Amino acid sequence: MSNRGNRVPTTATIFAAVLLLTTALPAAAAQSGQIHGQPDLQGIWQAFGNTASDNIEPHIATQGVPASVGVVVSTEDGLIPYRPEALARRDENSANREELDRVNQCYKPGIPRLTYMPFPFQIVQTPGRVMMYFEWIHNTRTVNLDRDEHLEGMLFRNGDSIGRWDGDTLEVTVGNFLEDAWFDATGNWHGANAEIVERYTREGPDHMTYEVTVNDPEVYTEPWSMRMTLYRRVEDNFRLLEYECHYYRDQELELGIFAQ
Amino acid sequence: MTGAMKAMQAMNEMTNVGTVQMTDRNLTPRTRRHLAALGAVVAVLAVAWPVDLLAQPGGRGGPGGPPAEPAGPFTRTTDGRPDMTGYWEGGFFVGIQNVETPRTIVSPSDNMLPYRPEYRAETDAIRAGNMYLEPELHCYSSGVPHQMYLQFGFQIVSNPGIVAMAWEFMDSYRIIPVDGREHIPANMKLWMGDPIGRWEGDTLVVETTSQNGRTWLDTGGHVTTDQLYVVERFTMTNIDTIEYEATLTDPVAFTEPVIMVETFRRNTTPGFEQMEFACISGNQDRENYPASQGGPAPDVAPEERAGAGFEEQ
Numbered sequence: 001m002s003n004r005g006n007r008v009p010t011t012a013t014i015f016a017a018v019l020l021l022t023t024a025l026p027a028a029a030a031q032s033g034q035i036h037g038q039p040d041l042q043g044i045w046q047a048f049g050n051t052a053s054d055n056i057e058p059h060i061a062t063q064g065v066p067a068s069v070g071v072v073v074s075t076e077d078g079l080i081p082y083r084p085e086a087l088a089r090r091d092e093n094s095a096n097r098e099e100l101d102r103v104n105q106c107y108k109p110g111i112p113r114l115t116y117m118p119f120p121f122q123i124v125q126t127p128g129r130v131m132m133y134f135e136w137i138h139n140t141r142t143v144n145l146d147r148d149e150h151l152e153g154m155l156f157r158n159g160d161s162i163g164r165w166d167g168d169t170l171e172v173t174v175g176n177f178l179e180d181a182w183f184d185a186t187g188n189w190h191g192a193n194a195e196i197v198e199r200y201t202r203e204g205p206d207h208m209t210y211e212v213t214v215n216d217p218e219v220y221t222e223p224w225s226m227r228m229t230l231y232r233r234v235e236d237n238f239r240l241l242e243y244e245c246h247y248y249r250d251q252e253l254e255l256g257i258f259a260q
Numbered sequence: 261m262t263g264a265m266k267a268m269q270a271m272n273e274m275t276n277v278g279t280v281q282m283t284d285r286n287l288t289p290r291t292r293r294h295l296a297a298l299g300a301v302v303a304v305l306a307v308a309w310p311v312d313l314l315a316q317p318g319g320r321g322g323p324g325g326p327p328a329e330p331a332g333p334f335t336r337t338t339d340g341r342p343d344m345t346g347y348w349e350g351g352f353f354v355g356i357q358n359v360e361t362p363r364t365i366v367s368p369s370d371n372m373l374p375y376r377p378e379y380r381a382e383t384d385a386i387r388a389g390n391m392y393l394e395p396e397l398h399c400y401s402s403g404v405p406h407q408m409y410l411q412f413g414f415q416i417v418s419n420p421g422i423v424a425m426a427w428e429f430m431d432s433y434r435i436i437p438v439d440g441r442e443h444i445p446a447n448m449k450l451w452m453g454d455p456i457g458r459w460e461g462d463t464l465v466v467e468t469t470s471q472n473g474r475t476w477l478d479t480g481g482h483v484t485t486d487q488l489y490v491v492e493r494f495t496m497t498n499i500d501t502i503e504y505e506a507t508l509t510d511p512v513a514f515t516e517p518v519i520m521v522e523t524f525r526r527n528t529t530p531g532f533e534q535m536e537f538a539c540i541s542g543n544q545d546r547e548n549y550p551a552s553q554g555g556p557a558p559d560v561a562p563e564e565r566a567g568a569g570f571e572e573q
Contacts, residue, residue, distance in 0.1 A: 035419065042419070107541040122435060124417045124424045126345050129533075131417055131424060133433045137540070138401065138452075140431045144533055156536040237441050242450045246399055246540045 033202065036127045039168045041202055043123060044233040044240065047116035047210070055186040056080075056226055071226040074213075080188060086219040093187025101185060106137060106245035108157035110181030111174045112198060112212045112226075114139055120233055122240055130163055130170060135240045143172050150175045157181070159196070170200040191219050206232040334499040339420040342462050342496040347527035347534070349413040350504075356409055358480040359520065364409075367519035373482060379513040386481035392554030395475050397546055399539035401432055401451035403475025404468045404490050405506040409522055415534060423457055423464060428534040436466050443469050449486050451475060464494040477508075485512040500526035 033040045047053070051068040058070035058078045070078040082090060093100055103109050109117065119135040130143040143163040150160045150173075160176035174196040182189050190196070194216035201209045208230040215223040335343040355364035365371045375383065386393055396402060402410060412428040426433040438457040448454070449472035457466045473486030488510045495503045502524040509517045549555025 042422075102541075105541070108536070108538055122424075124419060124422060124435075126417050126419075129415075129417075131415075131426060133424065133426070133435060138430075138432055140426050140433050142426075142534060146531065154535070157538050157541065158536055239437065239441075239444075240435055241444075241448075242401075242452065244400065244451060247451075250398065 035125050041123045044120050045230040046120040048231050050228050052116045053118055056184050071228045073227045074225040081221045081224050090187050097187055106249055111159050113183055136243050137245050172198040191216050334496045344416040344418040347415050347532050348524040349527050350409045350522050350524050359478045364520050366521050374515045382483050383481050390554035392549050403471055404453050406477050428537050430539050431537050466492045487512045
């Protein structure tokens, strides 16, 4: 027993020394929160509890939708500074949401809505790209760090994302939208010509502040912004799974194959 | 869990030494001793291999400095693994429509899938008159290994503890944890299955379980079952080449394992990037699929059909 008692700390000591020797560089990088010389945002993230996916403005509860003071932070009343005709369009969207909401058709929801839908997403970084992989219909976003202008003449449902590091914050400018898009299931919307700037700032190992500024003079009287917290999924063995919206929809409507 | 899988699990835990992801919270004393022994080996390697471990983070093309010189045949990640990060192209023009070619299937020796009779009959019936069942026509994911030889190429990000792959086609991705974790419960079935990776030397080995049996091995009707188990091996042979091998085991559909091969070459186009692929909103194929192949649309004469769709786009 005494032999064994002596061996264990020896092994542990060797292990610790070896670990120091072999992992000094990556361990230091992890402590300072860096990967590829960039702030490390890697992990699986999810918005919780703010119900922004249902309605980004302040709202009381309705059946199945919890109440929230909203996520719009740039206006005192928490409301989006719509022009009158744009507000009327929002109300029309809301009244016809079942039919008009792209998410109900399983289309790509646009940015920023994809970020705070009630599904996790994972960030993985390279020197020139910040990749975001979403559980929701395996949407994939490439944030390109290697160029500072949008692609000419190319339009996308989730927009064209170009990023840069502002200190420890990842700032992503999103433009080139294919069409008007919604922020939430209530029909709050922006135009295809909107410019959206997202800011991702890690606040610690398990939290990230997500801020979005929306500029679309055709729709709003002034630029406005929202802010929320993204939470890192810390459960053991957590991973992205699948939410194949269109497959479930096909089954409901008895379209496609494998309808049962 | 089989004995072999448990052995792999133990190896996975051991190979975590030297990565920033390592944690010893859940390790048994025995595994700790294994780690210590492996750590000593790694220490020797580190002395013999200082250039790679001290390489500039991010390797070639990293920000804030001149491009790093490739160390040997390829660069390495900060934990000493082959750095596969970049964009890659496969030989999709061969296997994508029909995997039963010598270029793709190297075993069995007749380059054919060793189907049991009922699965060969199912595939033949699909090819004869029910191609409407093709999953990709409906924007359903392709499964593994079919995903690996799709059109438009793919991106790999290999960072310590994780290898992520993303395709322009259908915006699909595979996130492969290389951190010693276990598979999801066997009753869960996914279109892309559940991949788990480990390093065997410089080869990335990926085991994929839990596929749903609804995907095909190509666009040509070669069916699978939910008992398909795939082991893939990714081996970089130089900075611009990955040799790929997939071993498919399916005791329900196949009489023996199938081995498929592919070579991925780096896309070195400056500034290359993958674009959005909005399959669901853009899909017009499905509603126009002809009845003679199981679709909802009337058949049209070839002279009326040919090229019409392309002109309209």
